[in-house]
Amino acid sequence: MDPPASYISSSDLANHNTRHDAWISIHGAVYDVTEWLHRHPGGSLPLLTLAGRDATDAFLAFHPPSAAALLPRLSTGLRLRDHAVSPASSDYRRLLSELSRAGLFDRKGHTTLALLSLIVPLLALAVAGVLLSDRASVHLLSAALIGFAWIQSGWIGHDSGHYNVxxxxxxxRLIQILSGNVLAGISIAWWKWNHNAHHISCNxxxxxxxxxxxxxxxxxxxxxxxxxxRFYDRKLNxxxxARVLVSYQHFTFYPVMCFARLNLFAQSFFxxxxxxxxxxxxxxxxxxLLFWIWYxxxxxxxxxxxxxxxxxxVSFSVTAIQHVQFCLNHFSSKVYLGPPNGSDWFxxxxxxxxxxxxxxxMDWFHGGLQFQVEHHLFPRLPRCNLRKIAPLVxxxxxxxxxxxxxxSFWKANVLTIQTLRTAALQARDASKPLPKNLVWEAVNTHG
Known part of the structure; x- marks a missing residue:
């Protein structure tokens, strides 16, 4: 009997794209990650999203070099016959290697210590304002301080999910639970599940x-x-x-953001x-549970x-600043349908x-995520180094x-509202596939 072929084509690889048969390619070598899905620290969804595709750039972006030692045990012994690297990917990998050699992934500065030094006084002042004052204005100021503490704890939770802070x-792990679950009422497990999917399938x-x-x-x-x-595994009806709400989304965007935390609370428990x-x-x-006791x-x-x-x-509305920024980074950018093509990561x-x-x-205020392009290309890079690499990117x-x-922050808001307004007007004009109901007729009656 002839030995099995040592090469397969990209079209052959694409056939292995299910939960029960998941293969990926890294540097042209083919790996069977089917049994690794339930053990993958980043969850199964990133692997399933890239199953049947080249995953080299995503693998390099999210894993330290030491992770390569785990690959041989997953090897199929096969290689891609038509493996190729685009010029953009080649330069991306070269820059990634240069940043690694320069030690930028290891130099975390004192960001977390600085944020903790800010969060603790904010919380102490908020508690003191509630307990020691009988003035309503002081109480509302305390609520605002709670909101600002939640924003800063969110940056810690975000960073700790990408690299060890x-x-x-x-x-x-302790700082993740304290900053996310205990202080903010948001599950770090839910955040990582959601955020990994976002990074892999950006937009x-x-x-x-x-x-x-x-x-x-x-x-x-x-x-x-x-x-x-494909994330929630259900139809988005x-x-x-939805048509009524979307038709006015450019007006409701900021008010809804004031209550966005309610969704995060719910998703955490779900x-x-x-x-x-x-x-x-x-x-x-x-x-x-501790959050729902102390708050x-x-x-x-x-x-x-x-x-x-x-x-x-007030405490919820202050955190709207953070929720709005998450939207500014992506809402007005290019979107597409379908899974990402691993070879077009950059x-x-x-x-x-x-x-x-x-x-x-102002870097502390934006949590470093104003450098969203840099962060998405190099998610393991500590935020204190994002400004340094911006010119290179x-x-x-x-x-x-x-x-x-x-x-600018102002322009980003304008672009976001313009995107929402465009979709809103399209929703108003579309007569298909939905029939108009009485609510729709009432809201859109003119004259």
């Missing part, structure tokens, strides 16, 4: 959960056909209610109470119900992201005629 993995309408906000928002008329979300595999589920739930308890010390309601409203990330220009002293984009979108 603490000296050891155990301490890194894919059906794969990126950060663009899937029906019935409140859409960024493309493609949602009018009720797309199936564009029904009559995941932790589901049958999905969640590492340290008990610790995650305990962290959320309502603090509110209970306020003298009356209207102050308590205003306290919640192009997909630059097309789907937008930088926000600001002075260096811009030069690389110019070299390969790829967009390097960088605008």
């Amino acid at each position: 603490m000296p050891t993995r155990r301490l890194n 894919s309408l059906d794969f990126d959960p950060d663009l899937q906000h029906l019935p409140f928002f859409v960024v493309s008329s493609s949602f009018f056909t009720s797309l199936t979300s 564009f029904d009559s209610l 995941l932790l109470l589901s049958n999905r595999k969640v590492d340290h589920r008990g610790v995650e739930l305990l962290g959320l 309502p308890l603090l509110i209970s010390f306020l003298p009356n119900w209207w102050e308590r309601a205003l306290f919640v409203l 192009q997909i990330q630059t097309n789907g992201t937008l930088d926000v220009s600001c002075s260096s002293w 811009k030069d690389l984009c110019n070299k390969h005629n790829l967009p390097y979108n960088c605008v």
Whole structure:
């Protein structure tokens, strides 16, 4: 019997793209990750999204060099016959190697220590304002301080999900639970599940959960056909209610962002109470329980119900700043349908992201994510180094005629509202596939 072929084509690889038969290619070598899906630290979804495709750039972006030692045990012994590397990918990998040799992935500065030094006083002042003052203005200021503390804890949670912000993995896990679950009421497990999918499938309408906000928002008329979300594994129904809400989304965007945390709270519990595999589920739930003890308890010390309601409203509304920024980075950028093509990693990330220009002293406020292009290309890079590499990334984009979108915070808001308004007007004009109902007729009656 002839020995098995040592080479397969990309079309052959594409046939291995299911949960029960998942292969990927890295540097032209083919690996069977089917049995690794449930053990992958980043969850199974990133691997399933890239199954049947080249995953070299994504692998390099998300893993330290030491992760390569795990690959031989997954090898099929096959290689891609038609393996090729685009000029953009070649330069991207070269820059990645240069940054690694320069030690930039290891130099984390004192970012986490600085943020903790900010968060602790904010929380202490907020608690003191509630407990030691009987003035409503002080209570509302305390609520605002809670909101700002949540924003900064969110940056810590984000960073710790991409790389170790603490000296050891155990301490890194501790800071994740404290900053996310306990302080902010948001499951770090849910955030990693969601955020990994976002990074892998940046601005894919059906794969990126950060663009899937029906019935409140859409960024493309493609949602009018009720797309199936590959992240939530369900149809995103564009029904009559969605049409009404989307038709005015450019007006409701900022008010809805004031209550965006409610969705994060709900999604955290949906995941932790589901049958999905969640590492340290008990610790995650305990962290959320502690949040739902200390935050309502603090509110209970306020003298009356209207102050308590205003306290919640203000603390939530302040964090709208962070939720808006997440949208600014992507809503107005290029979108596409289907899974990402692993061989176009550099192009997909630059097309789907937008930088926000600001002075260096404002980096703490934006959490480093104003350098969204840089962060998406090098997600393991500590935020203190993103500004340093921005000129290198811009030069690389110019070299390969790829967009390097960088605008002011004001302009980013304008572009986002314009995108929402365009989709809103399209939703109003579309007469198909949905019949108009009485609510639709009432809202859109003129004269």
